Amino acid sequence: MHNMLLIARREYLERVRSKAFLFMTIFIPALMLGVTVVPSLIAMRASGTKNILIAASDRETADLIRKQLEHSDEVLDDDTGNRNKSLASRYQVDATTDVTDAQRAAMTEKVKTKQLDGVIWAPDEALAANKATYITRDVTSFIDRAVISRSVSRAANRRLLHKKGLGDIEIEAALKPVDMETVNPAGTGPSNPMTTFLSVFAMVMIMYVSVLLYGINVMRAVLDEKTSRIMEVMLSTATPNQMMVGKILGVGAVGLTQIAIWALAAALPSLGLLASPGVLKGVVSVKLLSYFPVFFLLGYALYSTMYAAIGALVNSEQETQQLQFLVAMPLILSVIVLVQVLQHPETPLGFWASFFPFTSPLIMFARIALATDPVPPWQIAISVGLLVVTIYGLILLCGRIYRVGILMYGKKPTLPEIIKWIKYA
């Protein structure tokens, strides 16, 4: 026990002090922010204010469209539930009632020579056929497209209703979108299904990436000891099992530390702006935050034990490819099942996958996070129990492979040889 803790402590300290740890701790959240938030920010802000000309048959229609465009933040509001102020002053809008072909050609030329960013061509004939044209150089800007199409539609609707003789208040009432709320039979449903989905998905993905990352770290650590030949020095005082378990504990503690740092950073109000705590409230509960480390550690222990055995089997990282894939298969499978579970937490597939030890860490956690009727405690207990038993069995099994493997250099062992190692008393 003493040796095991010493080995775990060394592994932990060496890793936490390393530059790689610092880098990963900062880099992974930065990467996640990078791929999610930054592109949309760039897309929204990149072009600054756009000069747009509205061409309609009459002043009234042009003004309607302009009004809609200038309040385009409200337009977006219906779609995403997010108010985005940055769009409010996005468009500098002018209007013209000259809808001749010559004018169109002239305006198109202006867009071409960058005097204008876009022209909304909405003469009466086109609107009557529910059509309009947006002439721009940025044909791929989906945000512009969405905003403008929405604005023109609304303006056209208003104009139509107005012509039918409705007053402003009536039109306002008629066009107001329905605010729909999703509730489950128990009446305890999340306030925002999209946010729940995304945050649970993010948590499970973090668990998945961490289990894989730290499992592979254990494999590398074993391989490193093998290639640096310190193995035999260690073996003169420590048993192979102490070395294997110590290593797994040490690396696992590093993983937990890293996740704790991320969790704390996310909880800090200053950084919380991006995750907007208000939205996450009621989704990420204390219950989930306490289940996360439990299932992370169990999943990690399960996979890292197998990765440790791989590290002991081979002599170089190149040789690990196939074996690594074999071990990662059930983990990848978990993610495939997860996609279904996120949509329908109570399907039989999800149910059984939350007990099968190689998928249960991810799936049981997802079920606990999403199920409308809380997952019965006995189910969680069975799932955890099965995991613990499997981990124990794997430690015994992989311990045997490890014990023989770490002293074997030279060619990669064949399957019959590995089986023979396991049989050695």
Next chain:
Amino acid sequence: MYTIELSKVRKTYDHFVAVDDLSFNIEQGSMCGLLGPNGAGKTSTIRMMIGITAPDSGDIQIFGKPFTRTSLKRVGYLPEERGLYKKMKVLDQLVFLGQLHGLEASQARQRALAWSEKLEISGWLQNKVEELSKGMQQKIQFIATLVHDPDFIVMDEPFGGLDPVNASLLKDVLLELKAQGKTILFSTHRMDQAEKLCDSICLINRGKSVLHGDLKQIKAQYGKNNVQIEYEGDGDFLQQSQLVGSYNNYGNYVEVRLAPGADAQQLLHAVAERSRVSKFELMEPSLEEIFKDKVGKTDA
């Protein structure tokens, strides 16, 4: 009192017999050489002594008691394949290995500092191992073996790959430790080293013990029937089979084993007849010759 006793130890890997019926003891406070050609079973024997592998049959006693893992705290082991954590700082590494052998951190630190002072490497303790030269790494490896002040020191081919300076340093350290009453076992395939350092030897070949015991006694058994001759001129005398049992021509000199019953004086006359003798010395056979003699017989 024996530090380690092996009796009828056997180890097989699949169908290959690595160590076969091996028995020998090492007296406390002595230095023993485990000798044999490559693949003779030296490393397999050593690994069983320190519990890395278990013998298939036979018995191993260490410090007068049956083998237990706790006795390993008193053993210092230097494997043939040296290894240290490359990215770990030297001092941290020595303290860690000391702790694994049951030292307190502070004690391990103190010992590591003392040893590095002695081996003149104190200036490098805060560096990572990978930043050190090979010679320095070897010194660190010695300290790692000795930091917990073991009573029984086991070194597998300790002189392999050492530069002359470090080899002589290691030799001095080993002799000093022996003077302190430590028991030392080292394996080597170089007979001359064992001959210079060891009190006793165990010669093994193909997993079997060929010869073991006190080095002086062994050599005395073989008697002074070897002659080293330096001469200029005709080497015909080497063919006189009633005088010369066997010989080894090293170029600058020739070593002759007298034929049974032959007199060295007769040989001297025979040489002097046809050539100029600059050196003629009666001596004990070298370990190498004893080994060749023994292995030749067992192989035949």
